[in-house]
Amino acid sequence: MVHQYIPNVSKIRKQMMDEVGIKDIEELFADVPQEIKLDRELRLPPPMSEPEVRRHLSSILSKNKPFTRMPTFLGGGVWPHHVPSHVRSVIHRSEFLTSYTPYQAEVSQGVLQALFEFQSMICELVGLDVANASMYDWATALGEAALMCARVTGRRKFIVPEIISRDRLSVLQNYTSGAHLRIVKIEPEKDTGQLNLKKLRREVDEDTAGVYIENPSYLGFLETRVDEIAEIAHKVGARFVVGVNPISLGIIKAPGDYGADIVVGEGQPLGNPVNFGGPALGIFACRDDEKLIRQLPGRLVGMTTTRNGETWGYTMVLQTREQHIRRERATSNICSNEALCAVAAAIYLASLGPTGFRDLAETCAANAKYAMDGLNRIDGLEAPVFDSPHFNEFTLRCERPGLSIEKFNRELLKHGIHGGKTLKKEFPELGETSLLCVTEIHTKEDIDLLLEAASRIVK
Amino acid sequence: MVREGLYYTREHEWAKVEGALVRVGVTDYAQKKLGDVVYVELPDVGKRIRQVAEPKTSDMEIGTLESIKAVSVVYSPLSGVVKEVNSSLADKPELVNSSPYDDGWICVLEPSSLEAELEKLMDSKNYIEYIKKIK
Numbered sequence: 001m002v003h004q005y006i007p008n009v010s011k012i013r014k015q016m017m018d019e020v021g022i023k024d025i026e027e028l029f030a031d032v033p034q035e036i037k038l039d040r041e042l043r044l045p046p047p048m049s050e051p052e053v054r055r056h057l058s059s060i061l062s063k064n065k066p067f068t069r070m071p072t073f074l075g076g077g078v079w080p081h082h083v084p085s086h087v088r089s090v091i092h093r094s095e096f097l098t099s100y101t102p103y104q105a106e107v108s109q110g111v112l113q114a115l116f117e118f119q120s121m122i123c124e125l126v127g128l129d130v131a132n133a134s135m136y137d138w139a140t141a142l143g144e145a146a147l148m149c150a151r152v153t154g155r156r157k158f159i160v161p162e163i164i165s166r167d168r169l170s171v172l173q174n175y176t177s178g179a180h181l182r183i184v185k186i187e188p189e190k191d192t193g194q195l196n197l198k199k200l201r202r203e204v205d206e207d208t209a210g211v212y213i214e215n216p217s218y219l220g221f222l223e224t225r226v227d228e229i230a231e232i233a234h235k236v237g238a239r240f241v242v243g244v245n246p247i248s249l250g251i252i253k254a255p256g257d258y259g260a261d262i263v264v265g266e267g268q269p270l271g272n273p274v275n276f277g278g279p280a281l282g283i284f285a286c287r288d289d290e291k292l293i294r295q296l297p298g299r300l301v302g303m304t305t306t307r308n309g310e311t312w313g314y315t316m317v318l319q320t321r322e323q324h325i326r327r328e329r330a331t332s333n334i335c336s337n338e339a340l341c342a343v344a345a346a347i348y349l350a351s352l353g354p355t356g357f358r359d360l361a362e363t364c365a366a367n368a369k370y371a372m373d374g375l376n377r378i379d380g381l382e383a384p385v386f387d388s389p390h391f392n393e394f395t396l397r398c399e400r401p402g403l404s405i406e407k408f409n410r411e412l413l414k415h416g417i418h419g420g421k422t423l424k425k426e427f428p429e430l431g432e433t434s435l436l437c438v439t440e441i442h443t444k445e446d447i448d449l450l451l452e453a454a455s456r457i458v459k
Numbered sequence: 460m461v462r463e464g465l466y467y468t469r470e471h472e473w474a475k476v477e478g479a480l481v482r483v484g485v486t487d488y489a490q491k492k493l494g495d496v497v498y499v500e501l502p503d504v505g506k507r508i509r510q511v512a513e514p515k516t517s518d519m520e521i522g523t524l525e526s527i528k529a530v531s532v533v534y535s536p537l538s539g540v541v542k543e544v545n546s547s548l549a550d551k552p553e554l555v556n557s558s559p560y561d562d563g564w565i566c567v568l569e570p571s572s573l574e575a576e577l578e579k580l581m582d583s584k585n586y587i588e589y590i591k592k593i594k
Contacts, residue, residue, distance in 0.1 A: 320525040329532075
């Protein structure tokens with residue numbers, strides 16, 4: 001039989017079998033024990049034509065509920081935001097969509113300039129001088145930051161807050177185990193969730209390569225004593241690393257302005273959609289310090305004048321840090337980045353502009369506050385769990401006996417609402433708690449729907 | 460160009476005995492192979508190092524030289540402690556190209572077992588033979 005997609009006609013198959021010396025294809029599977037072989041044809045529906053496949057798939061897809069028909073309050077590292085349609089339209093130009101690493105500057109000015117703009121806007125946003133052309137995601141950027149601190153200081157201890165995404169922590173440990181770094185966690189203050197500075201002071205020492213905080217934290221609250229944390233880190237010669245949701249920087253002070261030496265973060269909310277948790281976009285920036293820049297991981301695009309001094313040109317710079325030149329001694333094993341996502345972020349940031357970006361951050365914070373206050377007013381719910389200022393995410397605890405947070409979320413689903421991320425596996429000590437995310441895409445009606453449903457559920 | 464009176468490694472570093480100390484750099488052959496040096500990573504003063512031997516390890520390294528398209532490690536011709544580094548290379552890495560045996564030196568060591576280790580190095584005559592062979 002000639003198969004539609006496998007063009008080996010029986011004559012060719014016979015030739016191939018003669019070549020390897022078998023009579024039947026089954027002989028190739030002689031090593032597979034008889035008892036684990038499926039002794040019948042697969043029970044699959046008969047082949048379909050293209051229109052039939054389309055009809056079949058769209059009937060499956062119709063079970064999906066778009067955001068507009070079912071508000072969702074999921075965040076926790078990937079956040080839903082409106083992506084203006086021109087972002088998609090511009091990145092779908094084939095010059096961006098299909099471009100490879102721009103090693104050859106003379107034929108890659110477009111993508112190089114777009115990445116340079118991305119780097120420049122990230123620098124402006126985080127308050128630092130140098131940003132690379134992106135990393136895979138926040139977690140890998142954090143892993144690289146820890147390794148970079150160790151290379152710069154020659155030390156082996158990296159301090160992180162205990163309240164951090166478990167996924168991110170796991171990637172950090174994976175990245176740093178080969179270099180024999182010791183990841184030390186600092187307990188939070190019980191009431192505020194913020195870093196316990198007494199414990200931090202006790203833990204920092206001559207072997208501390210870096211101190212890391214997240215602002216806003218994984219559970220949505222803000223670290224308010226950032227100046228002190230920077231001072232504690234710098235006093236022992238450690239580097240201060242801050243992880244961010246970049247949207248928050250529309251209203252929160254830039255980490256570079258409170259002493260951060262390295263800033264990492266998740267760039268997905270900048271113009272990149274939410275599909276199965278991604279695609280993600282790692283942000284990585286550092287201070288203008290030659291020691292740091294020499295140890296920076298990833299691609300860097302620089303701007304220069306052309307030989308005759310007439311026009312600007314762009315090119316990858318400081319490539320001697322990278323593995324295609326430095327091989328096993330490279331600053332990092334990363335040889336890819338998220339160029340297309342970075343271009344999307346650049347287009348997004350450029351379209352919003354500083355004023356629009358501030359408006360966006362204010363709207364997210366105000367919407368989250370409205371939802372948080374509303375939920376907290378409901379008897380049997382506490383929001384937030386921590387007594388600290390919050391940005392666009394917050395914790396919600398269910399305090400009604402017998403009502404677990406899973407049950408609460410299931411009930412919300414019945415009301416056509418997707419609740420927050422359950423935190424019981426990651427932070428069992430917080431009890432029946434979930435993490436809710438509210439952004440500019442949540443209308444007052446969406447939030448009121450949540451409040452109404454929640455009060456009915458806990459009644 | 461190979462200078463007389465210096466000691467040479469198979470990795471193309473030279474050592475010049477100056478009383479109780481030893482000045483170290485890379486050879487003219489090495490700088491020509493590298494091309495334009497754009498950055499020199501120097502060792503920390505006080506670093507304890509071992510004479511280069513197989514298998515090579517990081518405690519035998521006294522720096523790296525970056526040219527536009529390559530990076531190479533500088534190995535120590537002798538064991539000892541780094542006493543001084545050529546800080547003018549920070550602003551003028553090209554000295555490694557223009558003056559490899561003089562202004563382009565890398566560092567000064569206080570050797571820990573000078574006599575025994577010098578025997579493992581080549582003199583200028585042997586080094587000339589050596590680079591003829593690898594050409």
